[in-house]
Each structure stands twice: as structure tokens, then as C-alpha cells.
Amino acid sequence: MMKRIKKRRLQRRFDLKKSLYHSWKVDLKQHYKKCFLADMKYSKIYKFVKDPKEYEAVCKVLLDNYELIFEQYLFGQGNSNYPSVSMIDFTNLCNMWGIVHKKDLSISDIDRLFFAVNFEEVGGAAGDLDDNPDKELCRYEFFEIIVRMGKLKYENQKLGLTVAQALQKLLDDYIFQMSMRQEWHGMRARDIWTLEVHDVLEANQAGIRQFMEWYIKTKSSKKGRKIVNLDDIYEMMGSIPKGANQ
Numbered sequence: 001m002m003k004r005i006k007k008r009r010l011q012r013r014f015d016l017k018k019s020l021y022h023s024w025k026v027d028l029k030q031h032y033k034k035c036f037l038a039d040m041k042y043s044k045i046y047k048f049v050k051d052p053k054e055y056e057a058v059c060k061v062l063l064d065n066y067e068l069i070f071e072q073y074l075f076g077q078g079n080s081n082y083p084s085v086s087m088i089d090f091t092n093l094c095n096m097w098g099i100v101h102k103k104d105l106s107i108s109d110i111d112r113l114f115f116a117v118n119f120e121e122v123g124g125a126a127g128d129l130d131d132n133p134d135k136e137l138c139r140y141e142f143f144e145i146i147v148r149m150g151k152l153k154y155e156n157q158k159l160g161l162t163v164a165q166a167l168q169k170l171l172d173d174y175i176f177q178m179s180m181r182q183e184w185h186g187m188r189a190r191d192i193w194t195l196e197v198h199d200v201l202e203a204n205q206a207g208i209r210q211f212m213e214w215y216i217k218t219k220s221s222k223k224g225r226k227i228v229n230l231d232d233i234y235e236m237m238g239s240i241p242k243g244a245n246q
Contacts, residue, residue, distance in 0.1 A: 014195045020202060021193065032066040039140035044117070045147055049163050057164035062143055065171055068179060073142045075180040082229050084136035087114050090145070099174045104156040105149060113148045117141045146170070 016022065025031055040059065049055045062069065072093070073085070080089035094100050094110055118135060132138045137145060147163065150170035154161045161169065191197070201208070216226060219235070 012195055014193055014198060016193060019193070019198055020205065021198075024188075029067065032070070033063065035070070035139075036063050036066055039143055042140045043144050045144055048148070048151070054163055057162065058147060058167060061164050061167050061171075062147070065168075068171070068176065069143060069146060070139075071181050072175060072179060073139055076137075076142065081133075081136060082227065084133050084138050085142060086136050087111065090114065090137060090142075093180065094149075096180055097174045097178045099149065099153065099170065105153040109152060110149065113145055113152065116148065117145045146175075 016024070036059075045058060046055055049058050076085040076089060076093050077083050080086050085093070091100075091107060091110055099105055100107060100110070114137070117137065118141065132141075147167050150167040151163050154166040154169060159166075212228070215232070215236075216228065219232070
């Protein structure tokens with residue numbers, strides 16, 4: 001008597017940890033403190049918050065609200081000169097938050113604070129970052145200017161707040177209320193972390209890598225740096241011949 005062999009259909013499922021995207025950190029919260037400590041090595045907040053207890057209180061407010069402020073930075077750089085934020089784009093962000101007012105925090109005040117953050121490029125014990133643009137905000141400078149704006153705005157209102165209290169009030173009254181966010185994680189989970197996309201990328205990764213290395217060296221607006229910005233993507237798409245299968 002012959003035994004019947006049961007056929008089983010293998011069902012493949014996308015596994016992020018075994019995929020080409022395995023290095024992506026899904027749980028960002030566990031990394032916020034590491035990022036914050038790295039930021040504070042370069043920050044100049046200690047220069048205008050000289051009292052140790054007050055400095056500690058300011059750091060606590062920043063760390064407690066790191067996720068929100070970081071998301072504002074991501075939104076800002078995504079709509080500016082990635083990976084930094086230009087003066088014009090930061091001013092636009094301030095207008096979106098609704099914090100600009102001629103009596104307590106004017107556009108000229110924000111410009112002045114922007115220059116103050118960028119002025120002395122050797123900040124903190126570790127010195128400055130080699131690739132930090134002189135007239136744009138990198139991450140630690142973005143956090144620093146938020147503190148400076150809170151301090152100045154409520155000093156002008158003569159509310160008698162500490163710097164930490166002023167920072168928290170700025171976050172609560174404006175930035176929390178009108179926070180700007182990029183829909184980046186949902187897009188990845190929905191459209192990119194799939195078997196179909198992963199299979200195509202895996203089969204063509206050698207050619208894609210070779211193309212990107214060539215593009216960065218010869219065509220990118222930031223030649224020599226491993227960065228491709230939105231304008232570069234537009235240029236790539238514009239070079240596709242008409243009628244090509246898109």
C-alpha cells in the first residue's frame with residue numbers, strides 16, 4: 001500500500017530582522033537618550049544656562065520631550081537642505097508653530113538667535129562636527145535654539161520663569177499644539193517592508209549600489225557625501241526616457 005505524500009505550500013512572510021532593512025531601528029525610544037547625550041557634547045546651552053541645577057532642569061525637559069522635538073527637526077530637515085535646516089526654513093517652521101510675535105519673539109529675534117547658535121563653531125568639550133554647515137541648524141543646534149527661543153520669549157513677557165519652565169511653556173503652548181510630522185514610519189511599514197519590494201531590491205542590489213556610488217561621485221548636489229537629496233531624486237526621475245516602463 002502506497003503512502004500518500006501531503007504537499008505543503010510554503011508561505012513566505014516578510015521578516016524585518018532577516019531582511020536588507022535589518023539595521024533599521026524600529027523602536028527609536030531606546031535610542032533617544034544616547035542621541036541626547038551625543039547632542040549635549042556639542043551644545044552651547046551651558047554658556048547661557050550657567051547655574052548647574054537649572055542646566056540639569058533644562059536637560060530634563062529636553063530629554064523628556066526629545067521625541068517631539070526630534071520629530072520637528074525631521075520635518076524641518078525634510079523640507080529644507082537635508083540633513084540640516086536653513087534659516088529661511090526654520091523661520092517658516094516658527095511661523096507654522098505660531099510662536100512669532102513682534103512684542104516677545106519677532107522674526108529679527110529669531111534671526112539673531114539663529115546666528116548665536118551658529119556663531120561659535122567650537123561648542124562643548126568635544127568641539128564641533130566636521131560636516132556641520134556654518135549657516136544651518138544640525139540636530140544639536142535645533143534643540144539649542146528651541147531653548148533660546150523659550151528663554152527670550154518669556155523674558156520679554158516678564159513672567160519670571162526659569163529657563164526650564166520657559167522651555168516647557170513654549171513646547172506646551174505652541175510646539176505641542178502645532179507640531180509638524182512626516183508620515184515616514186507608516187509609509188515604510190505599508191509600502192516598503194513587503195516581500196514583493198524586498199525581492200526586487202535584493203535581486204538588484206548590486207546594480208543599485210553601483211549606480212548610487214557613481215551618482216554620488218559625479219552627479220549629486222553634495223558630491224563626495226553619502227547623501228542624495230530630493231532635488232537629486234527629481235533629476236534622476238527626469239532623466240528616465242519618455243515611454244519607459246515606470
